[in-house]
Amino acid sequence: MKKTIIIAALMCFAAVITAGLLPSRLDAKTRFATIGTGGITGVYYPTGGAISKMINKKRKVYGVRCTVESTAGSVFNVNAVMSGDLDFGIVQSDRQYQAVNGKAEWKDAGPQDLRAIFSIHPEAVTLVAAQDAGIKSINDLRGKRVNIGNPGSGQRQNVIDALSAAGIDYEKDLHAEQVKASEAAGLLQDGRIDAFFYTVGHPSGAIKEATAGNRKVRIIPITDTATLLDRYPYYAPAVIPIKFYPRADNKTDIATFGVKATFVTSSRVPDEMVYAITKEVFENLDQFKKLHPAYEVLTPEGMLQGLSAPLHPGAIKYYKEVGLLK
8 A cells, every 4th residue: 555655656746747847956967167257367257256156156046056267368268168168258349249250360260159148347448557668658659568468368459459540560569578467567567568458347456466566657548549439349438447546657537448348158058057147147236236346337238238249048038038128
């Protein structure tokens, strides 16, 4: 009798599972997801960390465990997402545009099949120079030792675009260094370079490091950008608040131009995983914005701007649920 009851109970349980009346997570394995970011002194790394924490707090709900990887930046992240080495990546909006349109580094490979999820903070093209180098504008960089960024970083093309707009050929007119932005502040303070560029959200640990040393520095305005903004749809005017860098030799906010950081993936990543990340970030946006001053300007509507790649279906599902998309 007992045996009959037990068998009947098991059959009922199996029927419930088959009908989808109990969570399928009961027998699902944890899925692991890796987020590619950037240097640890930039904003990408803590951004990836914040997203990862949100998902990991609910790993029993979603069955997803996130990890964060410090990488060489946007170009690396695009290529790693496309190859499957990364599940998600933080990528500058200009690099997203170039990748999906088969331009710049992807000219030979052709358009990349990226999927957009949302955009994050604005990033300003920031030019930091030693006061004793006599640099007061981008035109004064001729003949100077300038770090333009490592190959594989998103900022490198921003720098080349800015220099080209000023009529400067980085291969002929500069002593160009090509190291990671996280290393540039130390090189500047050691006297090994005169200036460096960094496309970054503010405040930035690297810029704070550069302004905190014994060698006095200033942040140089980049103002002659009308042609640049007309030519490239992903660039926009930007301002660097000087309040973040009280030790810099500047008295007012610094005008420049910039892009946006965007969160991307590939079509291979499951819809439910993308849905979970999108939902957690948007439903905890007030908490997310407190994690870094660069996030202060974020709004749900603004986080759907600056995206060139098609939206991932998992993100679309959430946006339609909350009325951000029709």
